[in-house]
Amino acid sequence: xxxxxxxxxxxxxxxxxxxxxxxxxxxxxxxxxxxxxxxxxxxxxxxxxxxxxxxxxxxxxxxxxxxxxxxxxxxxxxxxxxxxxxxxxxxxxxxxxxxxxxxxxxxxxxxxxxxxxxxxxxxxxxxxxxxxxxxxxxxxxxxxxxxxxxxxxxxxxxxxxxxxxxxxxxxxxxxxxxxxxxxxxxxxxxxxxxxxxxxxxxxxxxxxxxxxxxxxxxxxxxxxxxxxxxxxxxxxxxxxxxxxxxxxxxxxxxxxxxxxxxxxxxxxxxxxxxxxxxxxxxxxxxxxxxxxxxxxxxxxxxxxxxxxxxxxxxxxxxxxxxxxxxxx
Amino acid sequence: xxxxxxxxxxxxxxxxxxxxxxxxxxxxxxxxxxxxxxxxxxxxxxxxxxxxxxxxxxxxxxxxxxxxxxxxxxxxxxxxxxxxxxxxxxxxxxxxxxxxxxxxxxxxxxxxxxxxxxxxxxxxxxxxxxxxxxxxxxxxxxxxxxxxxxxxxxxxxxxxxxxxxxxxxxxxxxxxxxxxxxxxxxxxxxxxxxxxxxxxxxxxxxxxxxxxxxxxxxxxxxxxxxxxxxxxxxxxxxxxxxxxxxx
Numbered sequence: 001x002x003x004x005x006x007x008x009x010x011x012x013x014x015x016x017x018x019x020x021x022x023x024x025x026x027x028x029x030x031x032x033x034x035x036x037x038x039x040x041x042x043x044x045x046x047x048x049x050x051x052x053x054x055x056x057x058x059x060x061x062x063x064x065x066x067x068x069x070x071x072x073x074x075x076x077x078x079x080x081x082x083x084x085x086x087x088x089x090x091x092x093x094x095x096x097x098x099x100x101x102x103x104x105x106x107x108x109x110x111x112x113x114x115x116x117x118x119x120x121x122x123x124x125x126x127x128x129x130x131x132x133x134x135x136x137x138x139x140x141x142x143x144x145x146x147x148x149x150x151x152x153x154x155x156x157x158x159x160x161x162x163x164x165x166x167x168x169x170x171x172x173x174x175x176x177x178x179x180x181x182x183x184x185x186x187x188x189x190x191x192x193x194x195x196x197x198x199x200x201x202x203x204x205x206x207x208x209x210x211x212x213x214x215x216x217x218x219x220x221x222x223x224x225x226x227x228x229x230x231x232x233x234x235x236x237x238x239x240x241x242x243x244x245x246x247x248x249x250x251x252x253x254x255x256x257x258x259x260x261x262x263x264x265x266x267x268x269x270x271x272x273x274x275x276x277x278x279x280x281x282x283x284x285x286x287x288x289x290x291x292x293x294x295x296x297x298x299x300x301x302x303x304x305x306x307x308x309x310x311x312x313x314x315x316x317x318x319x320x321x322x323x324x325x326x327x328x
Numbered sequence: 329x330x331x332x333x334x335x336x337x338x339x340x341x342x343x344x345x346x347x348x349x350x351x352x353x354x355x356x357x358x359x360x361x362x363x364x365x366x367x368x369x370x371x372x373x374x375x376x377x378x379x380x381x382x383x384x385x386x387x388x389x390x391x392x393x394x395x396x397x398x399x400x401x402x403x404x405x406x407x408x409x410x411x412x413x414x415x416x417x418x419x420x421x422x423x424x425x426x427x428x429x430x431x432x433x434x435x436x437x438x439x440x441x442x443x444x445x446x447x448x449x450x451x452x453x454x455x456x457x458x459x460x461x462x463x464x465x466x467x468x469x470x471x472x473x474x475x476x477x478x479x480x481x482x483x484x485x486x487x488x489x490x491x492x493x494x495x496x497x498x499x500x501x502x503x504x505x506x507x508x509x510x511x512x513x514x515x516x517x518x519x520x521x522x523x524x525x526x527x528x529x530x531x532x533x534x535x536x537x538x539x540x541x542x543x544x545x546x547x548x549x550x551x552x553x554x555x556x557x558x559x560x561x562x563x564x565x566x567x568x569x570x571x572x573x574x575x
Contacts, residue, residue, distance in 0.1 A: 179434055179450075180443040186420055186431050193418040195402040196380060196411075197493060198435030 008169050008256070016162045019155035028154045029226075034266045035161035036222045039168045041246040041258030043215030048244065049253030050176065051208040052188030053103075056111045057118030058243045060098070061216025063235035065091040066224035067125060070138040075131075080144035080225070087224075088217045094121075095213035099206050115237065122235040137231030141224050151225070161222055165259075168215055173255050175211070184208050249290050251297030260298050331394050333358040333497050333527035334379070339388030341371075341378055341551075348374040350551045352388070356497075356544075362529045363542030365562070367572065371551035372531045373415060376499050379529075380412045381405045392497060407436055409496030413486040413503060415531070419474045425485055426470040429457035432492035457492070464488045464518055480511040487518065497527045504534045512537060547571060 018031045040062055047053045068087035072078045078086065102113045125132045132138065145151035151160060175181045186194045187201045195201050224230050233239065242265060250261025268286060273279040294301025336354040340347065349371040356362050364372045377383040379390055381402035390397040397405050420428050430453050434440040439450075448454065461467040464484040469477055474485065483503065490498055503519070504512050516537050522528065532538040539545075545562045547554040549571045555562060562568055 174446070175443045177446045177448070178443045179440050179445070179447045182423065182427060182431060182447050183434070183440055185422065189420050189422065190418050192382065193414070193420075193489070194431075194435075196382075196406060196418075197432040197489065198403045198406040199440065200403055 005170075005173065008166075008173075008259075011259070012162055012166050012169075015165075016159055019158065025154045028158050030266070030270055032154070032158045032161045032222075032226055033270070034263045035158070035165045036219055036226060037243075037246065037266050038259045038262035039161075039165050039215055039222070040219035040243050041250070041262045042165075042168050042172055042255075043212045043219065044243050045247045045252060045254075045258045046172065046175075046184075046208050046212040046215075048247050049251075049257070050181065050184050050188065051205055053106065053205065053208075054111050054244070055102075055114040055212075055240070056237070056244060057114030057116070057240050058212070058216060059235045059239040060114075060118035060121050061091055061095060061213045062220030062223055063118070063121060063125070063230075063239075064094055065217035065220030066230045066234060067132060067138070067220075069221055069224045070141045070230045071131065073142055074138055074140060080142050084144065084221050084225075087221060088214070091217035091220065092210065092213060095210060095217075099209040099213070103202060103205050103209060115240070118235055118240055119237070122232055125232040125235060132232070135232065137229060139229045141228045141230065143225045143228060157226065161226075164218060164222065168218070169255065169259075172215075176255065180204070180207070245287060249287060249297055251299030251301070254297070254299040257297050257299040264298075331358070332356060332391070333360065333393060334529065335389075335391040335394075336379070337389045337391075339375070339378060339390060340386045341374055341383060342386045347551050349378060349385075352548075352551070352553055354546060354553070354556070356527060356529065358393075358496075358527055359524050360527055360544060361542045362527075363538050363545045364529065364531045364548060365538075365545055366548035366554075369550075370548040372548055373501055374551075375548070376412060376501055376529075376531070379405075379499060380410060403435070406493060410499070411490040411493040411495035411497075412499035413490050413501055415501040415505060417482050417486060419482060419485055419489070421474045424471050424473050425461060425466055425477065425481075425488075426454060426457050428474060428485060429460050429488055429492050430454065432489040433457060433460075436493065460488050460492050463491065463521070465514065480507055480514075483507055483511070484515065484518070487515070491522075495526060497529070498522075500528060500530045500532070502531055502533065504532055504537060516541070 015031050015035060019028050040058070044055065044058045047055050065087045068090045069083045072083035072086055073080045076083065098117045102110060102117060105113050126134060143151045143157070149156060151157050183194070183199055184204055187199070187204050191201050223234065246261030246265050247258050249264060250259065251257030264286070265283070268279065268283050272282050276282055290298065332355050334354065334356040336352055339349060339352045341349040352375060364375065366372055374383065378385050379397070381397065381400060385398060392405070392408050392410055395408055397408065420431060423431070427447070430447065433453055433456055458467055458470060461470050464487055466481060466484055466488065469481060474482060487503055503515055507515065512534065519541060530538060530542060539559055542559070544556065544558060546556045547562060547568055554567050554571060555565050
């Protein structure tokens with residue numbers, strides 16, 4: 001457990017230390033975005049990687065909680081922290097209702113229902129102009145912060161994001177090895193056997209759904225505080241697809257995968273777009289390459305690569321190995 | 329007369345217009361070894377699926393030690409003391425054999441909802457799982473994943489998952505399917521060592537093993553009971569020959 005967490009600690013420490021290496025707010029903020037996206041991807045990974053439930057509507061959780069905190073702390077007149085807590089509570093309530101609906105289905109039906117539920121909320125955000133501001137969204141969302149914790153400063157906000165990401169990694173890392181986590185993967189692989197040995201498959205799936213929703217809600221909160229602005233676009237189908245891409249590209253079911261996938265997508269989006277106008281094409285090509293070379297995602301892909309290298313180690317020309325591998 | 333372990337009355341299951349099981353009545357005493365016989369499509373596995381709750385019956389009642397099972401979900405029937413194995417292997421392929429058994433052990437316990445403690449840190453349960461793997465002679469493979477084991481080992485793991493539930497009534501669906509001669513002997517010995525207070529209902533096509541094991545036999549054909557009786561009664565009955573050889 002502790003040894004497995006060491007690489008994560010190193011990566012998170014490096015992220016937290018970005019402000020030390022560069023005074024540029026651009027890179028500090030970029031790192032915050034990676035951390036926020038990673039928390040969301042970790043949440044979705046509970047469903048996709050461990051429950052075997054592919055959701056194409058995950059953006060509804062961050063979307064709801066971002067809208068709730070934005071509305072409550074501007075028009076609603078709540079202070080940012082209370083608004084944040086209420087937003088998470090409200091998101092969980094709605095998630096509970098949506099879970100009852102969505103978990104009637106599995107497989108393709110689940111994909112469509114989750115997408116439809118997200119579309120409902122997106123539609124409300126888009127059309128219910130008097131409350132949500134419609135396409136303009138809600139702006140001037142205040143960040144919480146006190147003298148001790150001045151969250152308006154980018155580096156302090158980054159530390160909040162990295163700290164939250166650390167909590168997510170610890171909680172989910174423990175969850176995946178717990179009786180509950182093993183049982184969740186049991187319901188993915190053999191739901192029939194699971195109920196035959198006494199498990200309530202539906203309740204296990206519902207718990208996983210709520211856990212994913214909780215980290216989704218946290219993501220939305222950080223998102224709203226980071227941008228200090230929310231708009232319906234964060235609940236568009238493309239937004240849900242983007243989180244799914246992070247999970248799948250990084251490696252569904254692994255702990256590091258969603259983190260790597262989130263970094264890949266956010267960095268490509270923000271860095272490549274500086275140099276290449278059609279950066280979306282680059283994103284597309286990257287994913288095609290991942291799917292062709294590492295169909296299970298980057299983390300399992302490198303695992304296989306390492307195993308292949310270990311087998312080939314006695315070979316006389318190890319420098320040729322990566323090229324041979326690429327031909328396969 | 330003492331309470332029956334498994335009492336089935338007027339049980340029927342229609343798939344559309346096809347009667348897979350029709351009006352089956354069975355009475356199985358505690359500790360009995362009961363064999364279900366019948367050609368392919370006779371409704372044996374469907375009967376198991378009805379008993380353990382994977383399928384809802386069209387009509388009829390199923391009682392386990394007097395408790396009505398119809399209407400209960402499978403997990404509640406398991407809690408009543410019912411366990412089964414599957415004809416088609418239904419194991420957790422990515423987990424170790426030990427974790428497979430631990431998952432089954434945990435199914436009826438409240439600690440299955442724990443989400444913080446490491447599953448493998450539960451040394452008491454690991455020891456319990458080892459003891460069960462020992463019974464099916466798989467203890468030395470305990471830390472291999474299912475995908476790293478041979479077919480014969482997986483057949484025995486099927487049985488181990490059911491035994492982990494400490495059942496009062498055990499339904500075995502072709503526990504010898506696809507096994508070699510040596511492996512058959514091993515499973516046969518395993519079945520012989522099961523405590524006499526476990527009631528066992530067996531579906532098996534290996535007649536040498538099945539007939540030696542079972543005290544009472546029910547012959548099914550086209551979803552209906554043709555005859556129930558002792559080994560000798562079944563063998564002597566002309567209808568047995570008719571069902572198997574055609575008339």
